[in-house]
């Protein structure tokens with residue numbers, strides 16, 4: 339009987355599970371090494387004014403430049419980085435890279451009023467009381483002004499109601515860094531927290547933009563109206579067609595990003611865009 343149970347147990351922890359655990363450990367080790375060796379690059383996706391079709395700024399998106407596998411997308415490593423705490427050093431490297439680029443851009447071009455780069459900040463980073471010190475050190479080292487940056491966070495962070503999150507929010511605000519709620523509408527969307535903190539922008543999740551029909555725009559309309567009632571602006575994510583663009587424009591949405599305008603670009607291509615007339619299709 340005992341022998342049988344032993345064998346069952348052995349079977350439950352199957353070879354497949356073992357292999358999955360090993361694969362995860364390998365990925366974690368590789369990720370750790372990649373952070374040590376700074377194998378990450380930032381790609382920049384244009385954020386466009388719907389009225390003027392001009393460039394308002396970029397969203398910074400992390401890519402892992404793997405020595406043998408090529409460019410690895412965030413979907414394959416951000417979750418693991420969050421689970422292991424590695425998102426803290428990784429997020430710091432991304433922010434530093436963005437600020438170094440911003441510093442070069444501002445030395446070479448007139449960036450214009452309101453130009454901003456949005457950086458995704460995960461809950462793990464935001465909860466860390468040392469996060470604001472990391473931010474300050476990077477701003478000082480690169481000479482970047484807080485108002486050139488925007489942090490994209492998720493609704494969940496605002497719901498946590500912890501001391502350290504409240505003080506991080508206040509500190510960010512006092513540096514002049516703005517806040518966006520990313521993927522708005524896919525989480526808990528508590529309206530109370532939205533009005534309690536100073537948030538400048540709601541980003542309408544791609545899934546809502548995709549679902550828009552000429553006669554069915556209710557959710558997107560509701561988010562745009564909510565943003566405006568709370569004196570926030572709206573950015574639509576994942577705009578892929580001119581029809582979507584025109585619908586968003588007629589709903590009063592201010593800005594958008596998506597493959598219709600441009601994919602996330604390597605830093606050289608983003609820089610070229612700054613050199614040009616900064617108009618998008």
Ligand code: C2E
Pocket residue numbers: 383398399400411412413416425429432458459460490520521544575576577578595596597598602
């Ligand atoms: P997100 O912040 O919602 O970023 C938007 C994602 O949508 C990006 O995917 C972008 O490439 C993609 N996208 C933009 N326009 C279109 C479109 O028209 N069609 C479609 N199908 N997709 C579009 P990406 O770069 O793979 O990033 C995925 C997610 O990974 C991001 O979602 C963000 O949550 C996370 N992420 C990326 N970089 C960072 C980072 O530096 N730190 C943290 N914490 N998270 C990051």
Ligand code: MG
Pocket residue numbers: 397458490520
């Ligand atoms: Mg984002």
Ligand code: MG
Pocket residue numbers: 520521541543575
């Ligand atoms: Mg998003």
Ligand code: MG
Pocket residue numbers: 521543544575
């Ligand atoms: Mg999204």
